Amino acid sequence: MNAAARRRDKGWWLGVPGIGWLGMFLVLPLLAVFAVSFLTRGEYGGYGLPLTIENYRRLAGWGELGFDPLYPVILGRSLALGFGTAVLCFLLAVPLTFFIAGLGERRRLVALTLVMIPFWTNLLVRTYAWQLLLGPSSWLSEAAAAAGFISAGEGLYPSWSAVAIGMVADFLPFFALPLFASVEKLDWTLAEAAADLGANRWQVFRHAVWPQIRPGAVTGFVLVFLPATGQFVIPDLLGGAKTALLGNAIQQQFGQSRDWPFGAAMACVGLVIMGAGLFIQRRINRLKEAGL
Amino acid sequence: MKRSSWFNSTVAWLVYAFLYAPIAVVVVFSFNAARSGIEWRGATLDWYRRLFANEQVQSALKVSLIVAVTSTALAAGLGTTLALALEKHMRRGREVVNGLLAVPVFVPDIVLAVALLLFFGLMREWFRVFELGLVTIIAGHVTFQIPFVAMVVRARLAGMDPALDEAARDLGATPRQVFRHVTLPLLMPGIVAGAMLAFTLSLDDFVVSFFSGGPGSTTLPVYIYSSVKRGVTPEIHALSTLLMAVSVVATVVAMMLQRRDVR
């Protein structure tokens, strides 16, 4: 056993190129972001010393024209969008995965592939397609106007609802796939036993089904929530470039506003959120493995 | 709570319609004779023809392909070796590397893109390397491709029967021979599947390419974005349809390869 273990560990050098690459093109850039977030913007853009926490103060709301909860609001909005998208995806993914799990072996593979395919097609293309589907003269918009949701002549795009639709359409496969991994392994006998004992449908779900699919749901939630919070393409294209979220705001700093240190600070906030999300997900799954 | 209740089926079908509506719209309107708007005016292949005559599109296509092929090749190599190291060799440090691999997957792509932009800027100032262009785009792509390749290859490795390795070694083969003649051939479908996924990721990437691009290194998605910002044209529908077709084919092939048994 010892010889085999030693033989196994000897091959670690194989990982060096991969880790080296990630070290250089992932770790170093992220460190660069962290570092730049403490620098000052030059007069016309660019950046340099002195070191300052001004950027973080601005993010917390203390800007040049007095206190303005602008950025905390943007951050809150982004988190809300990410959260809302994840919840909507969850609500749609549960019936979807249950349906797929109930199919025969071959159909199941087809069904899964069909869920995967949109995920692998270009996000830009799918997003601008929603512009067409939700524009003022589309059927959906006309139906919505007839039903009184929006005024006549207006479209469902651009608007927050369009952004929500685009987000859910994009992120649903992210949720469905990990969730399905758990749903596939569901032990239905528990559910049947609970039903036999007289539990109603909601109780059956809560006590017999949910604990089993929780790991998949949590993974899916994190997989959707984190990237969704930082999205900028979908809000940009479907929100008419009017709505500003974390992703747009970062893009703005590195584009028109040319305030790199400030943009870096925002990106760091994004990183912190990501780290927190991953940490929580790991904790929940580890608790699950421990049988809690 | 039944699995295949009518509620689940209805929602499922609606979801499929929802997921495919945008794709269908683009495909259908790539054949629409109307220049703009969404009234149907008869079928035509005009937009496809004009697409092939468009120099900017050709240039963007060339760039996208060069980037995708190069980055996929690099990522395949780096991801596979990393997967092998993780699965078969590293006991310690595995958690850390797992965490490292998770970062490009979970981090919002814009954070990764600006991080790379800043990094390249600093490298340019201090060492005069990394002018924005093909090299920087490829570097960025490889970074987010590696975790996907590694994931697919690891799954494949995990499903491989260790007895085969042992048997080969018992028969007197050196570790290198074992690798070349037993492990690698069995691993190949996994590597190719990972490569196809990486290829699709690169072809479809927008955010990293947008920030890391330089002169003459506009990729197809970046070109599509600029065009959409200026006002969508049917040529873009045609281009998008073709782009989606390629992604679909690559994905389906990848999935089929993954499902092949390790015999």
Place this chain on the structure above:
Amino acid sequence: MRKSGWLSLFLAAMAVVQAGAAQQLRLFIWSEYIDPAIVKQFEAQFDCKVTIDLYEEAESMLAKVQGGGVSLYDVVVPPDHLVKAMVALNLLAPLRHENVPNLKNLDARFANPPYDRGNKFTAAYQWGTVGVFYRAEPGVKVAESWSLLFDATKQMKPFGLIDSQRDLLGAALKFKGHSLNSTDPMQLREARDLVLEAKKRSTSFDGSVAAKNKVVAKGLKAGIVYSGEAARGMTDDKATRYFIPKEGSQIWQDNLAVLAKAPNRDLAEKFINFMLDARVGAQLSKFTQFATPNAEARKLLGPEELSNPAIYPPASVMEKLEFLEDLGAKSRLYDEVWIQIKTR
């Protein structure tokens, strides 16, 4: 081994392809701003290949150059108000006048501009105005004023706002009767609130080209557009119109400039000289439908262009136009206001 073998072969092939290519000129320019035929003529005459990258608004161009470095492109096309900043940031290379003899073709009004005395770094490219482009409805009289966008009682919905900091804030400042170079925080706050209020009623933020395309495609009824785009839009669709609002607006001048570490400085200067040629200048203006600052080129233009008030406004309108100026350190105020506008 197989994989690395293919890779090195591939990289070698790429290197060969790069080296074998003829001389290259990298141009960074606004979209729809140069005639492809002119580009081809240049390529043929000087045996080179021109690579063109596009941008939709000026500040993005500056961001890209600042972020990507001064050897990213050869020729860029900065507007008047950004030239001083670019010079201060050492982004531009001085023009060697011996290589650009056609500078003499420029009209006295546009040569030797206040932001670049002696044409040390730039040569005028095109000039134009900012105004409102809209779709006319028969029988509906339209007040030629910014109130079409900024006044809820007179608005023309659906409309778009221009996705460009100085252009939009300038329009708001003019509507309120201030200078579009104001650095008074009170006035800027007024402008900001005006835009924020209009933003709620607007459909989207669009660049000039996008707005023009949307009005022609009937996605918008009105938008803020540059004069040349508007002129082209009116040629495409006879039902559209352009006006310069009576409260006043912006006149701008775009310039050709060479980046500080341009990979091909000689070719860049040849390109600028080429663009300043009388015939090329006339062809350019016929294509872009913007006004030419080139006196010799103007002699070659016909009455269709010269009598078009959208392209060449009459003297009474010219009086109400203001050039944007570079505001130095005070531009921070505008940046701050713009962020607030975009992110609320």
